[in-house]
Amino acid sequence: MKRSYTQRARAQSAEANRRRILDAAVTLLSSRLRSDIRLEDVxxxxxxxxxxxxxAYGSRARLIELALEKVLEGMGAELERPEPGDVAGSVTAWFDHYERFGDAVVRNLADESDPAAAPIVRLGRTLHRRHVERQLGPRLAAVPEERRATVVDALVCVCDVYTWKLLRRDMGRPRDGAEATVALLIESLLKGE
Known part of the structure; x- marks a missing residue:
């Protein structure tokens, strides 16, 4: 009986370690480039x-891959909080995301030529476009068909991390003012102004 208890305690301890390790890698991914995360730091x-x-994970590559999956899952849930069509809510969700991860995302984009970073950047672009289309889709229905693809491209640009960086970091705008600027741009594009 004692042996069974010891094995169960070891298994529980190993699982707790796995969770802490993965959580640590997720935390580090939110503030550093993937290539800058060392096993010693985790x-x-x-x-x-x-x-x-x-x-627990076999290799650094496997740990970082799983941590990235967890980061992307969390981002998706966070960004889909507002109802589709809610421009102000969507802008706030994007800014929540960018305030938390924007600096790391911009660094990853700058490191795009690195073969390890390139797939992450491509995936991020695909997910960003999909999210813009999902969140603003109900409003896009009113845009004439011949303009829709161009408007979607413009919306993807307006809602991008670089727009956030330009407003918040480069221009030093307060968050509420930066959000109002992005919402104004979105509404102008949707109304054809």
Missing amino acids: AAEAGVSVPTVLR
Whole structure:
């Protein structure tokens, strides 16, 4: 009976370590380039040793891949909080996301020539476009068919992390003013102004 208890306790401890390690990698991914995350950093953040990280995930590449999946899952849920068609709510969700991850995203975009970063950047672009189309889709129905593809392209640009960076970082605009600017641009595009 004691052996069964010991094995169960070890399994629970190993699972708790796996969760802490993955959470640590997710935390680091939100503030650093993927290439800048070392196993030593993950281990320190999780309160475990590097060999424990490797026992839990096998390799740095596998850990980072799983952490990225978790980050993207969380981003998707966060960004889909507002109802489709709600421009102000969608802009706020984008800004919530960019305030949290924008600087790291911009760094990853700058590192796009790195073969490890390129697939992440491509996936991010695809997901961003899909999200813009989902969130603004009900409003796009009123845009004439011959203009719709151009308007979608413009909306993807307006809602992009670079627009956030330009307003918040480069121009130093307060968040509420920056959000109002993006909402104005979206509404202007949707109304054909």
